[in-house]
Amino acid sequence: MRIGELARRAGVDVQTVRYYEREGLLDAPARTPSGYRAYGPAHLERLRFVRHCRSLDMALADIRRVLALAREASVACDEVNQLVEAHLARVRARRQALERLEQQLEALRAQCANGQRIAGCGILQELIHAAQGEACACHVEGAR
Amino acid sequence: MRIGELARRAGVDVQTVRYYEREGLLDAPARTPSGYRAYGPAHLERLRFVRHCRSLDMALADIRRVLALAREASVACDEVNQLVEAHLARVRARRQALERLEQQLEALRAQCANGQRIAGCGILQELIHAAQGEACACHVEGAR
DNA sequence: GCTTGACTTTATACCGGCTACAGGGCCTGC
DNA sequence: GCAGGCCCTGTAGCCGGTATAAAGTCAAGC
The missing domain is CATH 1.10.1660.10 (Multidrug-efflux Transporter Regulator; Chain: A; Domain 2)
Known part of the structure; x- marks a missing residue:
């Protein structure tokens, strides 16, 4: 064919x-x-x-x-098993990350109702506020 | 800076x-x-x-x-809301797809214990078997 | 003044897993 | 003989960066 x-x-x-x-x-x-x-x-x-x-x-x-x-055919199949196992671990980690993300986005969505203007948009305000609190995690000076 | x-x-x-x-x-x-x-x-x-x-x-x-x-500032913020909403929908769909995938992979993993050889590897057999059953979904001839 | 090393600049290529397009050749039916 | 559908190769684009090369800049130490 x-x-x-x-x-x-x-x-x-x-x-x-x-x-x-x-x-x-x-x-x-x-x-x-x-x-x-x-x-x-x-x-x-x-x-x-x-x-x-x-x-x-x-x-x-x-x-x-x-x-x-x-x-x-005659080789041990451990590598196949490990491969599937490792892949499953990646999928699981990604799924969990997406679950957390979904919750964050649901919380974000709840910040603003339709009919607002940009200046009063709860979503935008929350995005800006959250970003300010987010310095580089590896270099927080005030902490400790 | x-x-x-x-x-x-x-x-x-x-x-x-x-x-x-x-x-x-x-x-x-x-x-x-x-x-x-x-x-x-x-x-x-x-x-x-x-x-x-x-x-x-x-x-x-x-x-x-x-x-x-x-x-x-004075424009309506509906588009921001829609954008977040659409993104949330994508994240949710992806999370659900990964959940199903995770279950499939768990089932696949259960098909084979370590210590097997390739010829008797349950995972490989299951992969091959499942692939055979999978024609193009839009063109199954025997069905109906 | 000279070197060293850390920093900066631009430009370019690479990653995965396709997908799309350009510019041609082949083959069948009318 | 030609229209339309299939096939060929080669190349570029998608996303969100990351990596490399080759060159310029700057401060500190000798």
Whole structure:
């Protein structure tokens, strides 16, 4: 099959397929006499694998590593486990950060009702006030 | 004060200060005879404001807009409110997506204990299996 | 006066994960 | 023979910085 069909069947853009090839996530396929890429079912399977990993928000470098490991059946799989574990830790940290951020933004939103003018906008006042209290954390002179 | 002191007092990198100037978030300061940037207290206040907004993960374009609006005291502040509201919605959506992702990754992690070999790694098998079930959502032929 | 080192200047490239565009070639159907 | 759709390569843009190079400036110490 040609690149358009492959892309359509995996639900990705044609450009993305070429990008993955450049990045070493898809093997370069055979070419037709006119230079078109000619893919087989294995390429589709690989592409779907990559997309599934991406849907889990794994980095391309991590996916590349998993693909490399997957080729060596007899090696211990600890590295795969660690990779997933580390990724989970990052996702969890980010989720927690976003939770805190969400609370801050909810508090900020509550500072102003519609119909105000800029001069009396509670949101702006709060933003300015909070910024003033925020020196560089590593260099607070009055503290201690 | 010069750029190094400004950056240190705001807790940012010197490069970042110049970047913000290029991006129109900080006014270009006066220059000393030798071409060094010379900042006043207002610049520091502005920089801290920008950094506070960034700590709320606001986009630079949004911050630029807020700064522009802040200059016009008598205009209605609805746009500020909408901006915060839209940002909150994005943060919330992202947080929820990460929550789902976290659960998926936890389930994935549970598929394999350490000490396995690649050939028997539950995580890899699950990744491969899940990828196979994932055609393009917009073009499932057997469904219906 | 000369050197050292810390600071500053501009310009340019890089990161991830695509996405878009330009300028061409190929192929099929009418 | 030509219109339209597909494909090719190469390049640039997005975001919010970060990193590098090569050069200029300035104060302190010898």
